[in-house]
Amino acid sequence: MKEEELIQKAQVGESWAFGALYDAYLPKIYRFIFVKVSRKSDAEDLTHQVFLNAWEHIRSYRFQGFPFSSWLYKIAHNAVIDFYRTSKNPMSLELVSESSLGEVPDAFDEVNQKLNLVMTKTALLKLKPDEQSILLMKFVDDLSNKEIAKALGKNEGAVRVTQHRALKQLKLYLNDTIRPNNTTETA
Amino acid sequence: MIQYDPITQLKQLKKIEPDSKFAEKSRLFLLSQKPSFSISYLFSSRKSLVLTGSFVGLTVILLLLSPILFTTQNPTLSSLDNSTKLNQELNNLSINIELKEISYKRSANQTITAAITEISNTQTKHLNPSILNSESKMLDPFKNNQDNSDNIDKLLEKVIF
Numbered sequence: 553m554k555e556e557e558l559i560q561k562a563q564v565g566e567s568w569a570f571g572a573l574y575d576a577y578l579p580k581i582y583r584f585i586f587v588k589v590s591r592k593s594d595a596e597d598l599t600h601q602v603f604l605n606a607w608e609h610i611r612s613y614r615f616q617g618f619p620f621s622s623w624l625y626k627i628a629h630n631a632v633i634d635f636y637r638t639s640k641n642p643m644s645l646e647l648v649s650e651s652s653l654g655e656v657p658d659a660f661d662e663v664n665q666k667l668n669l670v671m672t673k674t675a676l677l678k679l680k681p682d683e684q685s686i687l688l689m690k691f692v693d694d695l696s697n698k699e700i701a702k703a704l705g706k707n708e709g710a711v712r713v714t715q716h717r718a719l720k721q722l723k724l725y726l727n728d729t730i731r732p733n734n735t736t737e738t739a
Numbered sequence: 740m741i742q743y744d745p746i747t748q749l750k751q752l753k754k755i756e757p758d759s760k761f762a763e764k765s766r767l768f769l770l771s772q773k774p775s776f777s778i779s780y781l782f783s784s785r786k787s788l789v790l791t792g793s794f795v796g797l798t799v800i801l802l803l804l805s806p807i808l809f810t811t812q813n814p815t816l817s818s819l820d821n822s823t824k825l826n827q828e829l830n831n832l833s834i835n836i837e838l839k840e841i842s843y844k845r846s847a848n849q850t851i852t853a854a855i856t857e858i859s860n861t862q863t864k865h866l867n868p869s870i871l872n873s874e875s876k877m878l879d880p881f882k883n884n885q886d887n888s889d890n891i892d893k894l895l896e897k898v899i900f
Contacts, residue, residue, distance in 0.1 A: 567770040574766055582757040592758075599757065600765045607769055665751070672748045691749040719745050726743040 556615055563611050570607055577621060578603070580693045581628050587673055587692075588632045588684060598635055602628045621695065622703040629685050629704065675725035683718035686711060 553572075561569035581602055586595035605627050606613075613623055676684055682704060689695040689703065697715075701708045 565773065567773075571766060571770050574769065578762055578765075579756055583752060583755040586755055587752055596757070596761045596765075600769075603765065603769055604772070607772060665754075668748065668751055669755075671743075672752065675748075687745075687749055688752070691746055692752045722745040722749075723743070726745055726748060 555620055559610070559613065559615065559620055562607075563613070570610065573620060574603055577624055580621065581624055583692060584625065584628055584685075584688050585632060587676060587688060588681075589635065594635070598628075598631050602631050605631075619699060621693075622699045625685070625689060625695070625700075625703040626705075629681070633681055671726065675722055678725050679718055679721060682706075683714055683721070686715050687718050687722065690715060 555573070555576075558569045558572050562573060578599070582595060582599045585598045585602070586592070589595050589598065602624065606624055613620070676687070679687070685704060686700055689700045690697075695703070697708045697711045700706075701711045704711070706714075
C-alpha cells in the first residue's frame with residue numbers, strides 16, 4: 553500500500569495504518585534524535601513524544617508534494633529544540649567520557665566503532681541545531697534538499713549553503729576532537 | 740595523521756537503531772490512543788474542503804430563502820414589513836387618543852362649570868328640591884283651586900244648556 557493511502561487510512565482513525573507508518577519511520581526518527589541528545593533514555597522519550605504528537609495531529613497533515621517523513625522530522629527537530637530549551641543541562645560534552653560508551657547501541661560492537669560514534673556525536677553537537685539536522689537528514693537518512701527544506705521551513709538554496717558550511721565545520725571539529733584518553737589529534 | 744571525512748563519519752551513524760523492547764512498548768501504547776478530532780481536518784484535503792464548502796453554501800442558501808419559504812398570505816401582515824408606515828400609524832393613534840381625551844375633558848369641565856354656576860346663583864329658579872320646597876310655600880293653594888272650579892262650572896253649563 554502506498555504511503556499516501558496509509559496516511560488517509562490513519563487520518564480516519566485506522567490505527568493499523570499509523571502502525572505501519574510508525575514501523576517505517578521509527579529507526580530514522582530515533583537515530584535523528586539519538587545523535588542530538590546525550591542519553592538513550594532521553595532519545596526514547598523524545599521519539600515516543602514525536603510519534604504521539606504525530607498520531608494526535610495526523611488529521612492536520614496535508615500531502616503537498618513532500619513525504620510524510622518531512623513532517624515527522626519537523627516535529628522531531630522542534631521536539632529536540634524544546635528539550636534543550638527546558639532542560640537544566642544543555643548540550644554537554646559528557647559524550648567524551650568513558651561512561652557514555654554505555655549509551656552506544658549494540659550495533660557498535662568494536663571499541664573503535666564506539667569511539668568513532670562518540671567522536672562524531674561530539675563534533676556534531678558543536679554545530680548549530682539547523683546545521684546538525686541538515687547533515688543528519690542528508691547523509692544519514694538520505695533525504696533530498698527539497699524534503700529537508702520543507703521539514704525545516706527553508707528554501708533549497710539556503711539548505712545547500714548551510715550544508716556546505718556545516719560539513720566544512722564538522723571536518724574541522726572531527727580533526728580537532730579530544731579523544732577519551734585525552735590525546736589530541738589535530739589536522 | 741588521520742584525517743576524518745565528515746560524510747564517512749556521518750554515514751556510520753546509520754547503524755544506530757532503537758531498542759526492540761522500547762519500539763514494541765511505544766507502538767502498543769500509541770495505537771491504543773485515539774486521535775482527537777481537529778477542526779482543521781475539515782480543510783485538510785480537497786474532498787473534505789468540497790464537502791465542508793457545500794454544507795456551508797447550502798446553509799447560507801436556506802437562510803436567504805427562509806423569508807420567502809415562511810411568508811403567509813395574510814395581507815394585514817404585509818404592512819408589518821413597512822416599519823416607517825407602522826411608526827406613522829402609531830404616532831397618529833397616539834395623537835387621536837389625546838385629542839379625544841381633551842375633547843371629553845373640555846365637555847366635562849363645561850358641565851361641571853354650569854352646575855357650579857347654577858348652584859352658586861341663588862336668584863335662578865331650578866329643580867333643587869330644597870328650593871322647590873321653599874317656593875311652593877310661597878304659592879296660595881286654595882286660590883288656584885277655586886279658579887279652576889269656576890272654569891269647570893262654566894264649561895258644564897255650556898254643555899248642559
